[in-house]
Amino acid sequence: MTPLLEVRNLVKEFTRSQGLFSAPSVVRAVDVVSFSIAEGETFGLVGESGSGKTTTGRCILRLIEPTAGEVRFKGEDVLAFSRARMRAARRDMQIVFQDPYSSLNPRMRAGDIVEEPLIIHRTGRKVERRARVAELFELVGLDPTQLARYPHQFSGGQRQRIGLARALALNPSLVIADEPVSALDVSVQAQVINLLMDLQERLKLTYLFIAHDLRLVRHICDRVAVMYLGKIVETGPTESLFAAPAHPYTRALLSAIPIPDPAVPRQRIVLDPASFDRTAPLREVSSGHHAAV
Amino acid sequence: MPERAPLLTVEHLTTGFQVRDGFVPAVIDVSFHVSAGDTLCIVGESGSGKSVTALSIMRLVEPPGRIAEGRIIFNGHDLLTVSEREMQAIRGAQIALIFQEPMTALNPVFTIGNQIEETLRVHGRATRRTAPQQAIDLLAAVSIPEPQKRVRDYPHQLSGGMRQRALIAMSLACEPSLVIADEPTTALDVTIQAQILELLRDLQQRMGLALLLITHDLGVVAEMADRVAVMYAGRIVEEAPVRALFDDPKHPYTRGLMGSIPGGAPGTRLRAIQGTVPPLGALPPGCAFAPRCPERFDPCPKAPPGTTDFGGGRGVKCYLHGPAVEPQVAPPAPVERV
Incomplete structure (x- = not known):
């Protein structure tokens, strides 16, 4: 079976000018990244700030143009799409952003925010669209009587639900969720995580879940890739990766998570960047579990 | 651990904001203490009043905020009665405050x-x-x-x-003898967080600091705390030694917070708390957690519960554990709900 999304040797370089007379410096934010996601799967891309996980997500949607590599969605080469074809393709691949405060237009009513993608993609007549918006509100657990409210009249968790309703408006098959709960309070995070899991089951969604919270990733992802300085250093089924991390960076990262149980003794592993070869290719360490060691 | 005389004692602190329609409390009747060498963690979500508590101790609450009631005894002095000049000598020299975002705290x-x-x-x-x-x-x-x-x-x-x-x-x-750290690692990556927490622990042991650590992360609490105070909507709803709290959380809110942390069998629903934190000034008349509480019963919406003392430094404000009714300290002014 062809995977729903396939990313091959993706590279994104940013150039920064160093002044008039010196050559610009080049930063490789994404450094030859490959992975694939099967339909209905939740794939976690984890890493710390600067690891390139967000850039990878945006390159897939071509919100920023990758420097090199291949992105295949349902077998088709996304990077070869014309602008018009790309716009059409985005109906099927949507993104939910981290910050529910800055990602919603404060001057639009919640109902209009959710309806906007339907208008842009010329879906249905006005009445049908309004009915669809009300349906989406119910789907994500919002009160359809609050359609006319503005974003600031909702709490953070509710705003994230609005962002989710908007992303789901066009029935996408792939949802890229970029840190969708990290700006929310713990108790509200749990509600949104439950909602994401429910929606996946009901709508047969495929998730690319970009996150730094390993507890969360372990809870909801089927497979995980760990990014470090632009490269995937380890990838595999969640269970196997968490049970037997093979890469020194993964080990350090896992050991750094504070465990909410004072009875568990701490064993911190500190990463020594000299302890591994950053150019080592991924190799299989157990079934489906690869590490760059 | 033998209890030493507390370095800092906060008694019945109420801090709030003066708005057009009256006084809106953000911290309500909060009492706790910290001794040298001791780490007290205050846990809570946004709007719980944990940061306003820290600012109150430093006397850095600015108008329209004001400390309405209470005593803050540090090293035998009531910080609420000393002059601003004396307070300046204490701030930084004897009590240090570490903020969440180092970029905004540095010039x-x-x-x-x-x-x-x-x-x-x-x-x-x-x-x-x-x-x-x-x-x-x-x-x-x-x-x-x-x-x-x-x-x-x-x-x-x-x-x-x-x-x-x-x-x-x-x-x-x-x-300083007391360090107040307000979400010191929230803006940092998890590996850096681990290093900073280790550093704080190490410095605390070397210098015998009293540490008041404010966080929303129960993982950080479990690693750092000797004792824990759980805040919700301005009040400390549960206080306990760290092991006791995690072994047997007594307040439904504490249990909800623990259930909200991803863990357990992958893919299972988390035991989330329904609803959201009530906005300041729109606190329900009874227990502020009652509208979200899965275990609420008759007395909960009527009046805020008082503290039931379990001994050994454990206390909880919940009718499930005792009939105590707290007198209304600062009646929340009716403010339009947004």
């Missing part, structure tokens, strides 16, 4: 060294001659590599973790 136009030296000189801890070397020593004490070079760096030249270390170095410059 971008001065080097790290300048800023530490200034702190030292203002509090008479060093002279113009001795300050530079002391600044380097302090950076070394918080494990910043090559301190003699870093001392000449501006804040933007340091990484987030190094900046937080520099800030900690600055706050320790005058050897």
Whole structure:
């Protein structure tokens, strides 16, 4: 079976000018990244700030143009799409952003925010669209009587639900969720995580879940890739990766998570960047579990 | 651990904001204490009043905010009655405050060294001659590599973790006896967080600090705390030694927070708390958690519960555990709900 999304040797370089007379410096934010996601799967891309996980997500949607590599969605080469074809393709691949405060237009009513993608993609007549918006509100657990409210009249968790309703408006098959709960309070995070899991089951969604919270990733992802300085250093089924991390960076990262149980003794592993070869290719360490060691 | 005489005792603190329609409390009748060598964690979500509690202790609550009631006894002095001049001598020198975002707490136009030296000189801890070397020593004490070079760096030249270390170095410059750290690792990556927590623990042991750590992360609590105070909507709803709290959380809110942390069998639903934190000024008349509480019953919406004391430093404000009714301290003014 062809995977729903396939990313091959993706590279994104940013150039920064160093002044008039010196050559610009080049930063490789994404450094030859490959992975694939099967339909209905939740794939976690984890890493710390600067690891390139967000850039990878945006390159897939071509919100920023990758420097090199291949992105295949349902077998088709996304990077070869014309602008018009790309716009059409985005109906099927949507993104939910981290910050529910800055990602919603404060001057639009919640109902209009959710309806906007339907208008842009010329879906249905006005009445049908309004009915669809009300349906989406119910789907994500919002009160359809609050359609006319503005974003600031909702709490953070509710705003994230609005962002989710908007992303789901066009029935996408792939949802890229970029840190969708990290700006929310713990108790509200749990509600949104439950909602994401429910929606996946009901709508047969495929998730690319970009996150730094390993507890969360372990809870909801089927497979995980760990990014470090632009490269995937380890990838595999969640269970196997968490049970037997093979890469020194993964080990350090896992050991750094504070465990909410004072009875568990701490064993911190500190990463020594000299302890591994950053150019080592991924190799299989157990079934489906690869590490760059 | 034997209880020493507390270094800081907060009694019946109520702090709030004066708005057009009246006084809106953000911290309601909060009492706790911290001793030297002791770590008290205050956990809560946004709007729980944990940061306003910290600012109240430092007397940094600015109008329209004001401390309405209570006593804050530090080293035998009531901080709410000392003069602003005396308070300035205490701030920084005896009580240090570490903020969440080191970039906003540091001045971008001065080097790290300048800023530490200034702190030292203002509090008479060093002279113009001795300050530079002391600044380097302090950076070394918080494990910043090559301190003699870093001392000449501006804040933007340091990484987030190094900046937080520099800030900690600055706050320790005058050897304070109490450190208040308000979400000191929230803006940092998890591996850097682990290093900063280790540093705080290490410094606390070496210097015998009393540490008041404010966080929303129960993982951080489990690693750092000796005792824990759980805040919700301005009140401490549960207080306990850390092991007791995690072994047997008594308040439904504490249980909800623990259930909200991803864990257990992958893919299973989390035991989330329904609803959201009530906005300031729109607290329900009874227990503020009642509208979200899965275990609420008859008395809960009527009046806020008082503290049921379990002994051994454990207390909880919940009708499930006792009939105590708390007299209304500052009646929440009716404010339009947004």
